[in-house]
Amino acid sequence: MLKRKELARKAVRLIVKKVPKEKESILKVDEFLGTLSTAYRKDKLLRNFFLSPQIDRNAKVKALESLAKKYDVPKEVLEVLEYLIDINAMALIPEIKRLYELELEKLMGMLKGELILAKKPSKKLLEKITKTINDILNRQIEIEVKEDPSLIGGFVFKTQAFVLDTSVKTQLEKLARVGGV
Structure with missing residues (x-):
């Protein structure tokens, strides 16, 4: 049997081969896989449901079909x-x-990122940050915004392979490590 990875x-x-190549379909599959992945990681009952040999294959398939229908995921x-x-x-x-x-990043030339701020930014500020990040990375970025008051100020931007941390919290931690505070 193949190794898991x-x-x-x-x-x-x-999946990439079977999904229609239009942006909407690709993103629907991404959202579906995200929901399924999160639920699988966080919900022990769901995890046990899919892993249990006691549960009929058809019941598992029906559960997947039900979720996939909500996201309009292709049958392939x-x-x-x-x-x-x-x-x-x-x-x-x-x-x-x-x-x-x-793969989505490669296919669409689009990067998904997570922008974490101490408080919810204004629309204007979010546009400015997004434009700056797009310019720096020379790519289109789809940004998910999260709040973390412990950052105090600044922001943290993360992708699969890149982290930009301009938070006040990190700057204070760096100062504390070198004996500045």
């Missing part, structure tokens, strides 16, 4: 996930989501 890579390649993607059910490899979903995001 290689199996996840193959599943992602199949479900075929890949059904195969994972058949070989009891649903534990790969978080890794598949991660690898799919990397």
